Amino acid sequence: MHASTAVAADPLPSWRDRASRQAIVAFVEKVTARGSGEYVEEAERIAVFDNDGTLWSEAPMPVQMDFVLHELKRRAPQEPELASDPMVQAALAGDFDALMAGQSHAGLLRVLQLTHTGMTTDDFRRRVRAWAAQYRHPRFGAGLAAVTYTPMRELLDYLRNNGFTTYIVSGGGADFMRAFAQELYGVPPEQVIGSTTDTEFVLADGVAALRKTSERMFIDDKLAKPVGIHERIGRRPVMAVGNSDGDQAMLEYTTLGNPHPSLGVLVHHTDARREYAYDASPPVSGRLANALAVAPSRGWIVVDMAADWSNVLHPH
Incomplete structure (x- = not known):
């Protein structure tokens, strides 16, 4: 057939x-x-x-978290205030327990806020598309x-x-x-x-x-x-x-x-x-x-x- x-x-x-x-x-x-x-x-x-x-x-880890880490690594060297945030430091250190701590996962919400807001929807889409083009799964x-x-x-x-x-x-x-x-x-x-x-x-x-x-x-x-x-x-x-x-x-x-x-x-x-x-x-x-x-x-x-x-x- x-x-x-x-x-x-x-x-x-x-x-x-x-x-x-x-x-x-x-x-x-x-x-x-x-x-x-x-x-x-x-x-x-x-x-x-x-x-x-x-x-x-x-x-x-969730794929969207890879995007978060990509954005934090990209921005932290040029943005000292961002780099000094405790939740940014936890994320960059791979301390997901800190990000997920508490009923409301305040640390995770913090890094999502920092990487997902403050820009136009068009700019955000461009950032996601640029990240997607270079994404590679850590195991596969x-x-x-x-x-x-x-x-x-x-x-x-x-x-x-x-x-x-x-x-x-x-x-x-x-x-x-x-x-x-x-x-x-x-x-x-x-x-x-x-x-x-x-x-x-x-x-x-x-x-x-x-x-x-x-x-x-x-x-x-x-x-x-x-x-x-x-x-x-x-x-x-x-x-x-x-x-x-x-x-x-x-x-x-x-x-x-x-x-x-x-x-x-x-x-x-x-x-x-x-x-x-x-x-x-x-x-x-x-x-x-x-x-x-x-x-x-x-x-x-x-x-x-x-x-x-x-x-x-x-x-x-």
Whole structure:
């Protein structure tokens, strides 16, 4: 069989023929079967995906943190006040425990504020794109595209080919993800929901722009994810895919009390050889304990990365 014919015949070639794949395909087939009792109109076929640990690797540290470190290293030699900040020093020393200390992770929020605000949205996008061009994963030595999950990229395409609209709903920065979401995942900027701060309109020398401020930070994680979905989409998703306790509320909002057929999916990192193996004790972020415990009673699919995926990371 010619390779293109094989791909056309199997839209999910990196998914082994096991329970996870079968349940996903069965769900898509029933909600797209016109005339069936479980048919869902295209306008209601909303699928939401977490990003870190769901669409790309979040170990040994979240990818956005690499951008933060890149910016701090770039700026610190020219900005003494920045270099003297205790949280900047902790970040540059790799002291992630200090950044993550406390319930509100004040240190992490501090370095995010320093590297993600105070510039126009256009300038921020240019900085992200410049960082992305030189990014290499510390273990795999690969660029951004090569640390995305091939099975998830296939799933995004499969859903869109069946009339779904796919959104990213992540704790990561919305403007950060919008710089590459279309290129990596086929998700346009307007379908990316993430953490934000206020922006303000500025007009200088006849040029209009938006400046990123540090006011009113919205952290799109845990209980805030359903809020962000409602405010940005205005429809309840029929499918939600995540990998951590931070995604539990999003999966619950999708599957509990939904007037339409719905599906919740958790990606369980079980493959230390091809990626990483963790759940309750992740390297930095992505703790999966509570959501994993309630998954059976909720009817959610738990994807075993080692067993369910024949390929994991996208080819170099």
